[in-house]
Amino acid sequence: xxAVISPLxxxxxxxxxxxxxxxxxxxxxxxxxxxxxxxxxALFDEGTTAAGVFTRSKCPSAPVExxxxxxxxxxxxxxxxxxxxxxxxxxxxxxxxxxLTAALAAKAAGCKPDEVFLASTGVIGEPLDVGKFAAVMDDxxxxxxxxxxxxxxxxIMTTDTFxxxxxxxxxxxxTNVVINGIAKGAGMIAPDMATLLSFVFTDAAIAAxxxxxxxxxxxxxxxxAITVDGDTSTSDTLMLFATxxxxxxxxxxxxxxxxxxFRWALRQVVARLAELVVRDGEGAxxxxxxxxxxxxxxxxxxxxxxxxxxxxxxxxAIAGEDANWGRxxxxxxxxxxxxxxDKLSIWFGDVRVAHRGxxxxxxxxxxxxxxxxxxxxxxxVALGLGKGRDRILTCDLTKEYVTIxxxxxx
Amino acid sequence: xxAVISPLxxxxxxxxxxxxxxxxxxxxxxxxxxxxxxxxxALFDEGTTAAGVFTRSKCPSAPVExxxxxxxxxxxxxxxxxxxxxxxxxxxxxxxxxxLTAALAAKAAGCKPDEVFLASTGVIGEPLDVGKFAAVMDDxxxxxxxxxxxxxxxxIMTTDTFxxxxxxxxxxxxTNVVINGIAKGAGMIAPDMATLLSFVFTDAAIAAxxxxxxxxxxxxxxxxAITVDGDTSTSDTLMLFATxxxxxxxxxxxxxxxxxxFRWALRQVVARLAELVVRDGEGAxxxxxxxxxxxxxxxxxxxxxxxxxxxxxxxxAIAGEDANWGRxxxxxxxxxxxxxxDKLSIWFGDVRVAHRGxxxxxxxxxxxxxxxxxxxxxxxVALGLGKGRDRILTCDLTKEYVTIxxxxxx
Numbered sequence: 001x002x003a004v005i006s007p008l009x010x011x012x013x014x015x016x017x018x019x020x021x022x023x024x025x026x027x028x029x030x031x032x033x034x035x036x037x038x039x040x041x042a043l044f045d046e047g048t049t050a051a052g053v054f055t056r057s058k059c060p061s062a063p064v065e066x067x068x069x070x071x072x073x074x075x076x077x078x079x080x081x082x083x084x085x086x087x088x089x090x091x092x093x094x095x096x097x098x099x100l101t102a103a104l105a106a107k108a109a110g111c112k113p114d115e116v117f118l119a120s121t122g123v124i125g126e127p128l129d130v131g132k133f134a135a136v137m138d139d140x141x142x143x144x145x146x147x148x149x150x151x152x153x154x155x156i157m158t159t160d161t162f163x164x165x166x167x168x169x170x171x172x173x174x175t176n177v178v179i180n181g182i183a184k185g186a187g188m189i190a191p192d193m194a195t196l197l198s199f200v201f202t203d204a205a206i207a208a209x210x211x212x213x214x215x216x217x218x219x220x221x222x223x224x225a226i227t228v229d230g231d232t233s234t235s236d237t238l239m240l241f242a243t244x245x246x247x248x249x250x251x252x253x254x255x256x257x258x259x260x261x262f263r264w265a266l267r268q269v270v271a272r273l274a275e276l277v278v279r280d281g282e283g284a285x286x287x288x289x290x291x292x293x294x295x296x297x298x299x300x301x302x303x304x305x306x307x308x309x310x311x312x313x314x315x316x317a318i319a320g321e322d323a324n325w326g327r328x329x330x331x332x333x334x335x336x337x338x339x340x341x342d343k344l345s346i347w348f349g350d351v352r353v354a355h356r357g358x359x360x361x362x363x364x365x366x367x368x369x370x371x372x373x374x375x376x377x378x379x380x381v382a383l384g385l386g387k388g389r390d391r392i393l394t395c396d397l398t399k400e401y402v403t404i405x406x407x408x409x410x
Numbered sequence: 411x412x413a414v415i416s417p418l419x420x421x422x423x424x425x426x427x428x429x430x431x432x433x434x435x436x437x438x439x440x441x442x443x444x445x446x447x448x449x450x451x452a453l454f455d456e457g458t459t460a461a462g463v464f465t466r467s468k469c470p471s472a473p474v475e476x477x478x479x480x481x482x483x484x485x486x487x488x489x490x491x492x493x494x495x496x497x498x499x500x501x502x503x504x505x506x507x508x509x510l511t512a513a514l515a516a517k518a519a520g521c522k523p524d525e526v527f528l529a530s531t532g533v534i535g536e537p538l539d540v541g542k543f544a545a546v547m548d549d550x551x552x553x554x555x556x557x558x559x560x561x562x563x564x565x566i567m568t569t570d571t572f573x574x575x576x577x578x579x580x581x582x583x584x585t586n587v588v589i590n591g592i593a594k595g596a597g598m599i600a601p602d603m604a605t606l607l608s609f610v611f612t613d614a615a616i617a618a619x620x621x622x623x624x625x626x627x628x629x630x631x632x633x634x635a636i637t638v639d640g641d642t643s644t645s646d647t648l649m650l651f652a653t654x655x656x657x658x659x660x661x662x663x664x665x666x667x668x669x670x671x672f673r674w675a676l677r678q679v680v681a682r683l684a685e686l687v688v689r690d691g692e693g694a695x696x697x698x699x700x701x702x703x704x705x706x707x708x709x710x711x712x713x714x715x716x717x718x719x720x721x722x723x724x725x726x727a728i729a730g731e732d733a734n735w736g737r738x739x740x741x742x743x744x745x746x747x748x749x750x751x752d753k754l755s756i757w758f759g760d761v762r763v764a765h766r767g768x769x770x771x772x773x774x775x776x777x778x779x780x781x782x783x784x785x786x787x788x789x790x791v792a793l794g795l796g797k798g799r800d801r802i803l804t805c806d807l808t809k810e811y812v813t814i815x816x817x818x819x820x
Contacts, residue, residue: 057740057744089768090769091738091752124737125768126769188553234740288516312807325534329534329535329644333465336466340468341468351603358500358502402729405722405730406730406808
């Protein structure tokens with residue numbers, strides 16, 4: 001947590017309604033931080049289904065391996081999350097720690113360890129002390145209560161400067177259901193499955209395979225379409241829990257037309273959480289939407305958009321409020337995708353700065369400077385080759401990013 | 411050019427001997443900078459052969475297109491280079507500018523335009539004013555003299571903080587030959603053929619195809635094995651000119667055993683220039699050699715080394731003198747190459763910090779801190795899977811990089 005809140009933080013934090021079948025508690029276990037909560041326990045009523053997507057890192061954290069091995073059963077009774085220590089690259093000790101913490105949570109929830117899901121975020125490579133969980137588990141169980149989503153979002157923060165929450169309503173078979181989500185992000189943010197930790201909860205009654213299909217669909221244009229620094233965490237986790245306590249009919253298949261409203265609302269929640277992660281990118285001062293159109297395919301548009309969004313030279317130029325479109329050309333050129341310099345056009349906001357491979361004949365420095373001074377900047381590249389289009393959300397690269405990451409561990 | 415010289419600059423700049431058949435001159439044409447030289451003209455005697463490798467960017471500069479179209483003839487009489495304007499993404503105007511400047515240089519050299527090579531570095535997207543060259547061309551021709559390699563290296567600098575030169579001697583058929591090289595680098599440095607501008611000169615007599623083969627070979631582990639920011643310039647150019655005036659026998663084929671000494675010396679010069687480019691990486695305070703061994707193949711080792719060397723989180727940690735090997739694990743994990751977390755070992759300098767997927771049992775913070783405080787840091791990762799090994803040179807990511815690139819254009 002930082003004393004200085006991101007200038008891109010939302011002005012308004014929505015109220016998240018309680019969700020039937022979920023109780024939560026947070027505690028200050030002192031895993032790394034002092035004077036703040038750092039552990040979250042969520043308890044789910046019996047019958048809760050679960051789905052998850054995880055990092056594609058070849059060196060995942062121990063909790064990711066724990067969850068991946070159990071998500072196939074599709075049943076959840078407890079979620080235990082901690083901040084301050086990622087329990088990643090901790091070898092046999094790490095695996096032992098997940099087994100022991102899951103056993104503690106299972107006892108608290110009155111369930112099997114296989115119905116407990118774990119997530120850890122923070123420093124990599126330090127052994128995680130299970131005793132810290134043992135010391136607070138009784139309190140967590142005793143205090144668990146409905147609601148508390150904002151407190152939950154606060155307990156899982158690391159270098160985040162504000163808690164990230166989102167909520168939406170949907171209708172299934174004439175009955176209202178709620179979807180609440182929380183996330184934490186800040187650094188090591190690149191699109192490769194879910195990004196760091198995010199948990200979404202609903203009182204809808206949906207079978208686990210259908211949940212999984214919808215969750216996976218929701219990620220492609222949200223969590224997988226954001227980047228802060230191009231670095232992919234060993235712990236990226238996005239999970240969705242459905243208690244089934246809304247009274248809405250139980251849905252077995254993702255293709256069921258009654259899920260239309262739910263699918264849309266889920267996408268809204270996940271998209272909002274992904275955007276909040278970028279808005280709290282380490283050191284971020286500008287939110288940048290990179291759109292590439294006219295590519296030979298959508299995949300090609302995405303690769304070019306990522307090349308732009310991950311370019312340190314583009315990101316530092318934006319930090320300096322400099323409409324340096326030459327660096328955008330450079331990033332298009334290095335992406336390795338089909339591009340024809342002489343067909344390229346580039347916009348910052350609504351100002352076209354380059355057209356068909358040259359500076360726009362009506363280039364107006366004053367107009368583009370006004371665009372660059374805004375906290376939110378749209379950058380568009382038209383390749384003029386085909387119909388492929390995609391967009392990526394990112395932020396600028398500032399001295400604060402370097403400061404934050406130059407002395408995070410020490 | 412910067413007032414503050416990189417702390418990684420070499421203590422000693424070697425004297426570069428003149429090379430028979432080459433005369434050089436520099437001038438202050440005021441293309442962008444004032445109070446410094448910004449144009450280099452090199453004139454080659456008749457019979458000079460040439461080879462070149464160029465950026466793989468899909469949006470190359472106009473001079474790169476000019477050179478690529480002519481290098482196949484393998485003959486050079488003049489090289490004209492300017493700093494301050496890259497003549498990239500300048501459309502038809504850019505092509506016209508290359509044609510006109512080549513004509514000017516051809517007139518000065520008394521040769522055909524097809525024997526003139528051009529290179530431009532600096533801002534992208536601004537039209538290049540041919541009049542600037544016209545105004546200094548007579549003086550350049552009149553003043554051209556043997557030697558002057560250091561002045562040449564100075565004239566092509568942009569954000570470089572020191573001129574980059576290297577020299578070596580070789581023997582061909584019992585006769586001594588000289589190889590001199592100059593380079594400019596600083597930003598937009600990533601391994602994709604040659605990196606920004608570098609020119610190598612020799613008085614050896616070698617046919618163009620053999621020159622090309624040796625130049626290409628020399629790049630793989632030198633210019634293509636360095637990265638400052640992962641950004642690839644639209645102008646990357648490395649050229650080699652051989653005047654044949656040494657009196658050494660003329661060599662037709664790269665496989666000729668008489669080229670052994672020359673090949674080795676060429677590699678020394680090119681490797682030194684590549685290292686100097688990293689030592690002058692924008693904002694660099696640490697030179698970092700990333701070695702990956704035990705990968706399934708050499709290509710896999712390179713991709714993992716690049717993932718580490720380009721990771722903003724690894725680079726900022728090194729800037730902060732923090733032996734944050736957890737981020738190295740992260741970078742290994744995101745490379746997408748075969749890796750087994752539980753076989754991974756990591757060293758900073760001679761201190762093993764992680765062994766077989768866990769913090770080293772003998773981990774000694776004081777010893778590793780001493781390593782991190784040095785200006786040159788060796789980072790080694792052993793994967794324990796195979797025999798693939800490779801190394802990449804890079805630098806740290808500092809606040810100065812952000813400062814330099816946040817207000818370069820304005």
